[in-house]
Amino acid sequence: MNRFNVTHFLSGIFILFCQIFLLKNIQVVISETFVISVFLYPLIIIAIPIKTPRAIVLTVGFFTGLLVDVAYDSLGLHTAALTFTAFARGYVLQMVEPRGGYNTDSAPNFSSYKTSWYLLFVAIMILIHILAYFSIDAFAFVYIAKILVNTLLSFGISFLLIILYSMVFKY
Amino acid sequence: MRSNLHILRKYGHILLFLFYEMIAFVLIVNYNVKQKEIFLHSSSLFFGAVSKKSAEVGDYLSLRQSNDELLRENARLLKDLIRIPRILQEELDTSRYPYEVIPARVINNSIQTTHNYFTIDKGSNDRVATNMGVITSDGVAGIVTQVSTHYATVLSLLHINSRISASIKEEDYFGTIFWDGKAFDRLSLKGIPKHIKLQNGLIVETNGYSTIFPRGITIGTIRAFNISKNGVFYDISIEPVTDFTKLGHVYVLKNNFAKERLDIESDE
Structure with a gap:
């Protein structure tokens, strides 16, 4: 159990490094309003073991977001978005709960659950996170069109990357 | 727990x-x-x-308060209305009563200085002219000093240069109301001879000795009096009935016979 947590911690650190030092540089600016960003770090929240207390998930989300924000020089934006994603995680899990419930010690990944379930769960979580991020970034719902377009653009590539990462690292 | x-x-x-x-x-x-x-x-x-x-x-x-004020004024007007036919029969017919009333709103007001004016939203377009009296539903407020097409400024009773001829109600002796520039709830009345019996609470009103105000418009009530230094007249302190801190609706009194009367008075 303890080793389990250490693995998660180290994986999280690695994901953060990837996000901050690699993916930060491949932000594609299409025009003044439309931007494609690649989000890998939501995987940290996605991959937390199922039965982790919600308070811990929230705290992990908050501080992970804070670190990303420090790197991106956008204090508060990723923090707010990832905290929200962490908050939503419990409800999403309830929503997509497979027949027979969750295995207490497992974390969401390809090996513990059916591929279709995992894809669905990841898609919902990333969509929530990216939507939250661009909403908070726009900071006013009058930009709803911009929010939606940016969300869809970034969703595709982020989803692919996270699935790829999960497959490669068996995480 | x-x-x-x-x-x-x-x-x-x-x-x-x-x-x-x-x-x-x-x-x-x-x-x-x-x-x-x-x-x-x-x-x-x-x-x-x-x-x-x-x-x-x-x-x-504040609608409620405005309503109350309007109701009171209505009641007063109704009372006058009932009385008027009798007065007309006894004393005068309509053509001889010289005053008409122009309603106006106060849009600016000051009570802070010793030279206070307020502004009303009626001007020469509404036949307001200088030297017309301005009253509220309570009593005397001031005298029009300057007129433009849509506005007029009114010299408030609370101006150290304001002078209004006044009498104590039911008495014919007259004096002059002025303001010493100190408290906005005290006016002075001088010129009432000392042989009259006075008491606090008596009402002071205009006496119609000018063309500005008709007889019988309330100015205030006596709050204190003593014999002046020269020993002939009273020094009387009066609390004005008009609350100058919240002037809202006022009425400008237009005296249609003013010119005729001033002409004949200046011929003397």
């Missing part, structure tokens, strides 16, 4: 979530230029709307 803990366990994560989001929000607004601008803009919109609404509510709440 157990149930409190239960609630905390069940909903604590929501509180924690709100707490984290609050921190994030404060960070966003403080460290991001774009979001800060949006936040400041929308909060100013919000508070602007709120203060406008509260002003509207304030207006609405």
Whole structure:
């Protein structure tokens, strides 16, 4: 159990490094309003073991977001978005709960659950996170069109990357 | 206690979530230029709307007071209306009563200085002219000094140069009302001879010795009196009935016979 947590911690650190030092540089600016960003770090929240207390998930989300924000020089934006994603995680899990419930010690990944379930769960979580991020970034719902377009653009590539990462690292 | 803990366990994560989001929000607004601008803009919109609404509510709440005032005035007018036919029969017919009334609203007012004026929203277009008397539903307020097409300024009773001829109700002895520039709830009346019996609470009103005010418009009530230094007249302190701190609706008195009377008086 303890080793389990250490693995998660180290994986999280690695994901953060990837996000901050690699993916930060491949932000594609299409025009003044439309931007494609690649989000890998939501995987940290996605991959937390199922039965982790919600308070811990929230705290992990908050501080992970804070670190990303420090790197991106956008204090508060990723923090707010990832905290929200962490908050939503419990409800999403309830929503997509497979027949027979969750295995207490497992974390969401390809090996513990059916591929279709995992894809669905990841898609919902990333969509929530990216939507939250661009909403908070726009900071006013009058930009709803911009929010939606940016969300869809970034969703595709982020989803692919996270699935790829999960497959490669068996995480 | 157990149930409190239960609630905390069940909903604590929501509180924690709100707490984290609050921190994030404060960070966003403080460290991001774009979001800060949006936040400041929308909060100013919000508070602007709120203060406008509260002003509207304030207006609405004071409706009751305005209503009361209007009701009182209605009652007074009704009383006069009942009395008028009798007065007309006894004393004068309509063509001989020289005053007509022009209603107006006070749109600016001062009581802070020793030279106080207020502004009304009627001017020469509404046949307001200089040297017309201005009264409220309570009593005398001032005299028109300057007139433009839509506005007029009125020399308030609370102006150290204001002079109004006045008498004590039911007496014919007359004196002059003026203001010493000190308290806005005290006027002075001088020139009432000392052999009259006075008492506090007597009403002082205009006596019709000028073309500005007709006879019988209330100015105030006696609050204190003593014999002046030269020993012939009273020094009388009067509390004006008009509340100069909240002038709202006023009436300008237009004397249609003013010119005729001034002409004949200046011929003497």
